[in-house]
Amino acid sequence: MDFRILGPVEARRDGDWIALSGSKVHTVLAAMLLAHGRVVSDSRLGALLWGWDPPVTASAQIYTYMSRLRKLLGDEVEIVRRQPGYVLRAPGARIDVVEFERLDRLGREALRERRFADAQALLTEALGWWRGPALSNVTEFLLEAELPQLEEARMLALENRIEADLALGMHEQVTAELTGLVAEHPVRERLRAQLMTALYRCGRQADALQTYYEGRKVLVDQLGVDPGEALGATYQAVLGGELGLRGAGAARGRSDVPTMLPAAEDGFVGRSAELSLLTARLAAGTNRPRRLLVTGMAGVGKTALAVRAAEESAAHFPDGQLFAELCDQDGTPKDAGEVLVRLLRALGEPGLDGGSPRATDRDELVRLYRARTSGKRLLVVLDDAVGDLQVAPLLPASPQAAVLITSRARLARVTGADTVALAPLDDDESLAVLAAAAGAERLRDDPDSADDLVAYCGGLPLALAVVGARLAARPSWPARRFAARLADPAERLAELSFGDLDVRGALLPSVRRMAAGGPLALRALSGAGTEPFSARDASARLAVSEDEAERVLESLVDTALLDLSGLDPQGLPLYRCHELVLLYAASLDAASLDAADQDAAAHDSATAVG
Structure with a gap:
């Protein structure tokens, strides 16, 4: 079975086209395929089919579309009802977007390793999966939600392929293509810099400079900004005669560039959609600060995903990659001053030994950090953040920098669109x-x-x-x-x-960060099982009002010990507890509960003071 969404949405069996009628059926199929084996909720399907105003019969109509798809796709594809929506399973099926993402990732890896011929071949094959504008026969609502991300991934793959072409000395072959691309995407500075490079290497220095002047005017007229560092550096290189043929990524060898990222986890599996989203967002050229959040329960793989995304995006941050763990092993938050000293040392700031007055003056450390990061294209990874107050002094001053944060909690400083919430693996x-x-x-x-x-x-x-x-x-x-x-x-x-791997130990900091009374409530909910439940269900177990139960449940969601699991028929939130969290809660005896509640009360007090 073949599924295609990088063009019109299609399904084929043994090469034969399966007739799918109507934009609604195409939309449902595309939404399920884009979920990569995860559940697509009824509410999301409704929004993708009808926007903000789904009909009262939305659930019945979705059920009809699912039934129609089951009949059309046959036994090779399984569409299962799993609250709060549906999941599509198609073992052995070939999906063009999955193949594109796989080849694109391999191509980027080859580019980082300076295997330019391999990178060119892999990225060319990846781009070959595109048959035109993606999702061209779905509803406008799905198009609006998914097309920008897909198009950005395609453009990044194209830019990376051209980078490989230029490194292989193919400037003459790509000049015409780049000319058309720059005309089509006038504010993509990387494409314009690549065209300048190709023109210069073809002996057309004046044309390369004219391309820069035109780009500067477009950026000022359309966006009100000056050219970024990459385009400006290419302009200076043209003036200085420094754009001769050489391998890409030469700047990575600079000894003054901090590279603090830990080694990426071996055997990294899954999370392809989340990884693509993060790397696309990190690679996007912008003059606005990028703040991305990876959130989820303890042990769900937040740090592994963040490190892998940072590693794959390192080429976009020539001034370095910083990394800081914001909590000790037991979950105790680190002092921001201690973290700032470590980051400043990596940035080359002298005189920050333990006895230095500057090393203990937090305001001075923040000032130094802002000065050291000003104007730099840095990637800062902040691991296991407790909250916004802890993160605030660690944000770099440069709008060209990006910050990738992992936290068990949602952060107000990061928009929902830039938050990646990790669910357990399938x-x-x-x-x-x-x-x-x-x-x-x-x-x-x-x-x-x-x-x-x-x-x-x-x-x-x-x-x-x-x-x-x-x-x-x-x-x-x-x-x-x-x-x-x-x-x-x-x-x-x-x-x-x-x-050092311990599930119980990983869950403990989440319990310590709960509000006072939270550990007792978690213990009381341990008998609820893994099925979704409402605040009304919980109120009986907690012996409190429904409003108070909802407050307690929301606090458990904030500490990643409960998940939101959709809405009940009345539109009220449903909650679900992971089975290992339930086992942990059930294991809390009286002494453990008392200690945990004392920790929670201390955390409340520290938060209020901070």
């Missing part, structure tokens, strides 16, 4: 994570036990990493032995620990 991705650590053949030998291990981990990457590491450390153990050890819910959290 079963296929979970199995791939486990196979990468423990060995695919070992799991294939006992598929039932492998499925059990995946189920016991609940899609949590940290839990899967623990299981994979323990299996790898015990090569003589069959998978079924460890599955049997995890089968007992009372022992599961104890088993999900290996070395």
Whole structure:
């Protein structure tokens, strides 16, 4: 089965086109494919089909479209009702956007490693999946929601392919293409800089300078801004005769550029849509500060995704990449002054030893940090932020800089459009994570036990990493032995620990950051199970009013211990608790609850003072 959305939305079976009638059916199919195996809620489907004013019969009509798709697509495709919406599963199917994203990622990796011929081939193949404007036969609402992101990914792939072309000395071959692209996209500065480079290498220095002057006028007239650093640097290079043929990325070798990113996690699996969104946003040329947030429960893979996205985007930040952990191992927030000292040292600021008065003056540290980051194209990764007050002094002064934050909480400083909320992995991705650590053949030998291990981990990457590491450390153990050890819910959290990896320890900071009374409420909700429930359901368990129950539930959502799971028929929010969080809550005895509540009260007090 082949699915295509990079052009008109189409489905083909064995090369034969499947007749899908009407923009609504095309929209539903495209929305399911773009979800990459995740649930698409009824409310989102309604918004993509009818905008802000869905009909009262929206649910019935969506059900009809799903039934029609099931009949048309046949047994190879499974469309399942899973609250609060639907999920499409098509094992073995080929989806053009997935193939494009895979090849694009491989192409960018080859470009970073200066394998220009490989990068050119991979990116050319990636762009070959496009058959015209994407999603050209869906509703205007889906088009508005998804097309900008897809088009931006295509343009970045095109710019990267041209970068590889130029590095291979193909300036004559790409000059005509670049001329047309710059005319079509006059404010994309990277394209204009590439055209200037190609013209200069063709011996057309005057044309290269004219291209710059035209671009400067367009930017001033249309956007009211001057050319950015990349275009300005290319202009200076033309004047100085410095644009001779050479490998791309030469500036990366500068010894004064800070590169603080930790090593990317081996065996990174899944999150392709989220990774593409982050890298596209980080690569987008803008004169406005970019602040991106990756949020989700403990152990869901926020840091791994952020580091991978930062690593793939490093070429767009020639002045360096900064990284700071904002909490200690036990979840205690670090002092902002301590973090600023570390970042300033990486930026080359002298005289910040432990005895220096400057190293303890927070206002002076903030001033130095703003001065050091002013005008620079930096990427700053802030890991495990507690809240907006902690993040505020760590934001760079440069509008060309970008900040990528991970946090268990939503942040007011980051818009919803720039927030990536991570859900647990699906079963296929979970199995791939486990196979990468423990060995695919070992799991294939006992598929039932492998499925059990995946189920016991609940899609949590940290839990899967623990299981994979323990299996790898015990090569003589069959998978079924460890599955049997995890089968007992009372022992599961104890088993999900290996070395520095510990699911219980990862959940503890979330409990400590709760409001006073929160740990007791979490313990009371532990019997609710994993099915969605409302504030009305919780009020009985908590022995409080429905309004008070909703306040408590919202505080648990804010600390990533509960997820919002859609709306009930009356339009009220539904909540869901991850199975491992339920096990943790059920394990809290009286002493643990008292200690946790004291921690929560102390956190409330510290927050009020801060």
